[in-house]
Every structure is written in structure tokens, then in C-alpha cells.
Amino acid sequence: MRPSDRLVELKIDLPAITAPVGSYVPALRSGRHIFTSGQLPIRDGKLLYAGKVPQDVSVEEATEGARIAILNGLAAAAQVAGGIDAITQIVRVGIFVNSGAGFTKQPTVGNGASDLLVEIFGEAGKHVRAAVGVAELPLNAAVEVELIVEVS
Amino acid sequence: MRPSDRLVELKIDLPAITAPVGSYVPALRSGRHIFTSGQLPIRDGKLLYAGKVPQDVSVEEATEGARIAILNGLAAAAQVAGGIDAITQIVRVGIFVNSGAGFTKQPTVGNGASDLLVEIFGEAGKHVRAAVGVAELPLNAAVEVELIVEVS
Amino acid sequence: MRPSDRLVELKIDLPAITAPVGSYVPALRSGRHIFTSGQLPIRDGKLLYAGKVPQDVSVEEATEGARIAILNGLAAAAQVAGGIDAITQIVRVGIFVNSGAGFTKQPTVGNGASDLLVEIFGEAGKHVRAAVGVAELPLNAAVEVELIVEVS
Numbered sequence: 038m039r040p041s042d043r044l045v046e047l048k049i050d051l052p053a054i055t056a057p058v059g060s061y062v063p064a065l066r067s068g069r070h071i072f073t074s075g076q077l078p079i080r081d082g083k084l085l086y087a088g089k090v091p092q093d094v095s096v097e098e099a100t101e102g103a104r105i106a107i108l109n110g111l112a113a114a115a116q117v118a119g120g121i122d123a124i125t126q127i128v129r130v131g132i133f134v135n136s137g138a139g140f141t142k143q144p145t146v147g148n149g150a151s152d153l154l155v156e157i158f159g160e161a162g163k164h165v166r167a168a169v170g171v172a173e174l175p176l177n178a179a180v181e182v183e184l185i186v187e188v189s
Numbered sequence: 190m191r192p193s194d195r196l197v198e199l200k201i202d203l204p205a206i207t208a209p210v211g212s213y214v215p216a217l218r219s220g221r222h223i224f225t226s227g228q229l230p231i232r233d234g235k236l237l238y239a240g241k242v243p244q245d246v247s248v249e250e251a252t253e254g255a256r257i258a259i260l261n262g263l264a265a266a267a268q269v270a271g272g273i274d275a276i277t278q279i280v281r282v283g284i285f286v287n288s289g290a291g292f293t294k295q296p297t298v299g300n301g302a303s304d305l306l307v308e309i310f311g312e313a314g315k316h317v318r319a320a321v322g323v324a325e326l327p328l329n330a331a332v333e334v335e336l337i338v339e340v341s
Numbered sequence: 342m343r344p345s346d347r348l349v350e351l352k353i354d355l356p357a358i359t360a361p362v363g364s365y366v367p368a369l370r371s372g373r374h375i376f377t378s379g380q381l382p383i384r385d386g387k388l389l390y391a392g393k394v395p396q397d398v399s400v401e402e403a404t405e406g407a408r409i410a411i412l413n414g415l416a417a418a419a420q421v422a423g424g425i426d427a428i429t430q431i432v433r434v435g436i437f438v439n440s441g442a443g444f445t446k447q448p449t450v451g452n453g454a455s456d457l458l459v460e461i462f463g464e465a466g467k468h469v470r471a472a473v474g475v476a477e478l479p480l481n482a483a484v485e486v487e488l489i490v491e492v493s
Binding site (some may be wrong): 068128139140143144166 | 363475
């Protein structure tokens with residue numbers, strides 16, 4: 038089953054990519070890879086989860102935030118690839134969690150991104166990842182993710 | 190206009206690369222990419238901005254620090270590439286800001302690096318990036334940046 | 342001398358790779374590169390160093406932790422490569438140190454990983470790296486490392 042068919046089945050719409058402002062771009066192809074910029078849990082222009090996990094944002098909310106953020110990354114990668122079906126392998130996901138003192142469940146938060154990728158891409162969605170707890174994030178987002186994919 | 194011509198026009202000298210010590214190197218080519226090590230705002234062997242942003246180092250100073258650090262990265266990449274004009278595309282910039290409590294303007298600091306790359310490389314200078322706020326950095330630097338570029 | 346011979350000479354056994362659970366994998370090949378997931382100082386299923394450096398875990402212990410973690414990364418990469426001798430170049434190491442207030446010796450901790458790579462691979466073990474101090478890490482590990490290598 039193609040990733041685009043899976044999106045229909047999962048009732049997921051890839052979000053629109055906000056027009057790039059400034060000196061960096063949402064995604065860029067180099068050779069057979071597409072790299073994305075760091076993505077936040079933003080939907081319809083609004084940051085959904087702000088603050089530290091778990092003090093301000095619950096683990097469940099941050100996990101949902103990682104899912105929303107990676108969807109933004111997928112949308113940016115798909116736009117550069119010429120459609121999501123041109124993505125043949127998810128390679129690497131970076132997970133940065135805005136972590137309050139003593140929070141060590143960054144992998145749980147990261148699963149919000151990782152599990153969605155496998156739901157959409159199946160075996161080709163399995164990737165490597167690094168999940169760490171950072172001190173602060175842009176806009177006070179609860180989580181930021183970045184993505185590298187392979188294209189045909 | 191070639192990047193080397195732009196450097197002249199901008200009155201920018203690429204700094205000398207400090208001789209590598211230890212088990213890692215400032216930059217390394219693998220396939221068509223050059224990766225750099227994390228770069229600090231060091232000029233003439235001296236760390237210019239140390240401490241947390243914005244409590245110890247202002248946003249403006251940290252932004253200038255990111256510019257100085259990425260210039261060190263460019264110099265390292267250019268040395269491996271055989272000159273800055275062999276760099277055909279800036280691919281990815283990683284921005285780590287030594288962030289004090291509540292600081293969320295990592296993108297502003299990152300613009301110090303990103304804008305310089307576009308000043309030098311034009312459209313080929315546009316890249317993806319991830320900017321995050323870390324708890325501590327080597328030598329207490331205010332900012333650390335890393336770089337991936339494509340060569341012909 | 343081949344890396345596998347050096348391992349014998351150094352009396353180092355590559356650890357067994359724990360079976361992947363969930364949506365991500367320990368290592369993945371894409372083109373001529375193998376990427377690994379973030380690796381912790383785990384041996385025989387047990388996390389050896391937990392807490393902040395240097396308040397809970399000494400610099401020496403964290404450095405040993407980085408060595409153990411990169412060995413886990415090498416084992417994962419070697420498994421995907423079809424043996425450690427298929428790894429022709431160490432490309433990049435990412436070092437995330439669980440840093441207590443005021444700790445700025447992330448490079449010293451990172452040397453635990455970097456020096457081991459050069460002990461095993463010689464010149465081909467020299468790599469780029471970025472070492473930063475993060476707020477928290479999975480399982481409260483003292484250090485996390487990730488690895489990119491080139492294969493023939």
C-alpha cells in the first residue's frame with residue numbers, strides 16, 4: 038500500500054507548508070536525501086503545546102505534539118520530493134523534548150513521531166532516532182523534531 | 190558571483206583553521222558532503238561570548254556569536270573542499286544556544302549563522318536547520334553551530 | 342590492521358545488539374552511510390551511569406560511559422554493515438552529556454567515544470563531532486551518543 042493510500046485510510050491530511058521566511062527552508066534535497074528543518078507542534082499556524090514536560094505539558098500531550106510536528110516535517114519533505122509516495126525510506130528522526138527537572142521519558146514522547154511514521158510507511162518507516170531533553174525550545178514549544186528521508 | 194568574490198565584497202576573511210588536536214577533526218568529506226564539528230564563537234584563539242543567553246550574553250551578542258561560529262565552520266569546510274567556491278550548496282545548520290531559564294529566541298540567534306550563509310552563497314546558501322536551547326556548552330560558550338555542505 | 346584485529350588486540354568484545362522494539366531500529370543503512378540511534382552506557386542490559394555530570398557522575402565515569410555507549414553504536418553499525426571491517430570511515434559522532442549546572446567539559450566526556458574510535462580504526466577513525474550539554478536524557482543516563490559511518 039502506498040503512503041498516500043495509508044494517509045487516506047488513517048484520515049490524515051498532510052498540513053499545508055507555510056511559506057519559507059528568512060534564510061532557511063522547511064526542507065531541502067541533497068543527493069538522494071531530503072533533510073527537514075526542526076518542526077514544532079504547530080497546526081493552522083498555532084502552537085498547540087507550550088512549556089516543559091511534564092510540569093506544564095503532560096507526557097500524553099507532548100507525545101501528541103511529536104506526532105503533529107513530524108506530520109509537518111513529512112509535509113515539508115513530501116513537497117520537496119514531489120509527493121509523499123516518492124519517499125522510499127525514513128532514515129533518521131531527531132527528538133528534542135523541552136524537559137522539566139527529572140523528566141526522563143523522552144523516548145515515550147518520541148514514539149508519537151516514530152509510531153506515526155511506521156503507520157504510514159510500514160517497514161520503510163522504521164528509522165534511527167536520537168531523543169534528548171533540552172533546556173529550552175523556540176516559542177517555548179514542548180517538543181521539536183527533525184527528519185531525514187530517502188527518495189527514489 | 191562566486192562565494193570567494195562575495196567574501197571580498199563583504200570584507201570577510203575566512204579565519205585560519207586551528208590544527209586538529211585529538212581524535213576528531215574540524216571537517217571531513219564523505220561522498221559529496223562535508224560535515225563539520227561543532228564550532229564555537231572563537232576568534233584568534235579567544236572565546237568571544239561565554240555564558241547564558243540572555244542573562245549573561247545578550248541576544249544581539251549571541252547572534253553575532255553564531256555568525257562568528259559559522260564562519261569558523263565555513264573555513265573548516267572550505268579547507269577540506271579545496272576552497273570555498275567548491276561548496277555548491279549549504280545543506281544543514283545545527284544551532285545550540287546556551288539558554289537561560291525562559292529563553293525561547295533560539296531562531297533569532299540562529300539567524301546570525303543563517304543570514305551570513307545566504308549573504309555569501311545566495312540561493313545556494315538556503316539550508317535546513319534545527320535550533321534548540323541546551324543546558325550547557327563546551328567552555329561555557331553562548332552558542333555552538335555545526336554544518337553540512339554539498340560539494341561538486 | 343583490520344578493525345576486527347584491533348578489537349582482539351584491545352581485548353574488546355562488541356556487545357550483542359538488543360532486539361529492536363517499537364518503531365525505530367538501532368542502526369540503518371542509507372546509501373553508503375549507516376546511521377545509528379542514540380546509544381546509552383548500557384552493558385548487559387544494565388544502565389551503568391545515571392545522573393548529572395559532575396554532581397552525580399564524575400567526569401571520569403561519564404567518559405567511560407561515552408566509551409561504552411559508542412561501543413554499542415559500533416556493534417549496531419557493524420551488524421548492519423555485515424561486520425566491523427566493512428566500516429571504512431567514521432564520519433560523525435554526536436555527544437549529549439547530562440550536564441549539571443556549570444559543567445562545561447563535554448569535550449572531555451566525548452573523548453571517551455572519540456579516542457576509542459581512533460584506537461580501533463586508526464586514521465579512518467577520525468571524525469567530526471558535536472558535544473553539547475543537555476538538560477535531561479532517557480533513563481537519566483549520564484551520556485548519549487550517536488554515530489554515522491561510511492561503508493564500502
